[in-house]
Amino acid sequence: MNLAFEAEGLVKRFGKTTALAGIDLAAGQGTVLGVLGPNGAGKTTAVRILATLLRPDAGRAAVRGVDVVKDAGRVRRMIGLTGQYASVDEDLTGMENLVLIGMLLDLCRVDAKARAAELLKEFGLAEAGSRPAKTYSGGMRRRLDLAASLVGRPDVIYLDEPTTGLDPAKRDDVWNIIRSLVTDGVTVLLTTQYLEEADALADDISVIDHGKVIAHGSPAELKQVVGGQTILVRPTDPARLADATAILAAVSGREPESPARGVIAVPVDDDTAFTTVVGRLDREGIGVTELSLRLPSLDEVFFTLTGRHTVEETAA
Numbered sequence: 001m002n003l004a005f006e007a008e009g010l011v012k013r014f015g016k017t018t019a020l021a022g023i024d025l026a027a028g029q030g031t032v033l034g035v036l037g038p039n040g041a042g043k044t045t046a047v048r049i050l051a052t053l054l055r056p057d058a059g060r061a062a063v064r065g066v067d068v069v070k071d072a073g074r075v076r077r078m079i080g081l082t083g084q085y086a087s088v089d090e091d092l093t094g095m096e097n098l099v100l101i102g103m104l105l106d107l108c109r110v111d112a113k114a115r116a117a118e119l120l121k122e123f124g125l126a127e128a129g130s131r132p133a134k135t136y137s138g139g140m141r142r143r144l145d146l147a148a149s150l151v152g153r154p155d156v157i158y159l160d161e162p163t164t165g166l167d168p169a170k171r172d173d174v175w176n177i178i179r180s181l182v183t184d185g186v187t188v189l190l191t192t193q194y195l196e197e198a199d200a201l202a203d204d205i206s207v208i209d210h211g212k213v214i215a216h217g218s219p220a221e222l223k224q225v226v227g228g229q230t231i232l233v234r235p236t237d238p239a240r241l242a243d244a245t246a247i248l249a250a251v252s253g254r255e256p257e258s259p260a261r262g263v264i265a266v267p268v269d270d271d272t273a274f275t276t277v278v279g280r281l282d283r284e285g286i287g288v289t290e291l292s293l294r295l296p297s298l299d300e301v302f303f304t305l306t307g308r309h310t311v312e313e314t315a316a
């Protein structure tokens with residue numbers, strides 16, 4: 001497999017803090033690697049090293065075979081970076097921000113303007129492009145950040161928690177943008193705190209904790225490790241609760257629980273269980289007001305892998 005980027009044994013210390021304790025990451029060209037971990041796990045540090053913004057204390061990293069330390073200039077021309085804390089200038093308009101980046105990337109003004117206009121249109125910011133970025137909503141800002149990282153048509157793009165703090169509709173916009181990038185053949189490193197996001201977008205997921213990879217695999221493999229998914233059903237008619245419970249029990253082979261009044265839930269091991277449940281509810285004429293397949297949260301994944309919760313209780 002042709003690797004778009006790879007990191008091997010990266011170590012990075014800040015004073016007494018070991019941010020990375022020998023991390024390995026890799027993605028084939030045109031794939032999405034999800035790097036999943038709680039706050040402080042080392043995600044941003046790893047991204048910064050791969051983006052040539054930080055030198056590792058040990059280990060090596062390369063983008064399309066080009067070393068990020070020895071040949072940082074060449075690496076920078078191949079990558080785009082959207083930071084957790086955005087890099088656009090608040091006082092400039094969306095258009096001005098993108099033109100400025102284009103010119104920093106050695107485009108002439110005419111080409112920089114053309115590229116900026118193209119990106120603004122693609123990201124639904126054509127009209128907002130003439131307004132200062134500080135007037136943008138959170139979702140618009142995130143889209144401008146993404147556009148900014150794409151000005152130079154990078155082969156590899158690092159998205160550091162691109163949806164943290166966005167509401168679900170805006171998160172979907174960003175997901176669609178990421179999907180279209182991948183369709184265009186771009187390789188993506190996506191850091192996230194949400195298993196659901198990694199599951200929706202990534203080909204492979206590396207779960208990291210304290211600067212180390214503690215699990216790696218496809219989304220399906222990881223879900224297997226953490227005990228799959230949970231089906232949740234809320235019958236419209238509470239009188240049908242017992243019938244719905246019987247269906248869930250039969251399909252899952254487990255005793256359903258009731259996490260809230262009128263709702264039943266049961267863990268399932270494979271993806272086909274959901275469609276089976278939908279079919280049986282339908283056949284028995286049980287209407288539902290809620291029906292969902294919920295993935296484990298990062299916290300549940302974490303607890304399974306480490307025996308700890310993501311937010312550790314610190315002894316006072």
Ligand SMILES: Nc1ncnc2c1ncn2[C@@H]1O[C@H](COP(=O)(O)OP(=O)(O)O)[C@@H](O)[C@H]1O
Nearest residue numbers: 014017019037038039040041042043044045046
């Ligand atoms: N510039 C820095 N100086 C000191 N400590 C840092 C610096 N950057 C990161 N750290 C520490 O390194 C660890 C990993 O941080 P980071 O890579 O930002 O994690 P994440 O992005 O997963 O939240 C944390 O303990 C953080 O406090």
Ligand SMILES: [Mg+2]
Nearest residue numbers: 043044045084
């Ligand atoms: Mg971070």
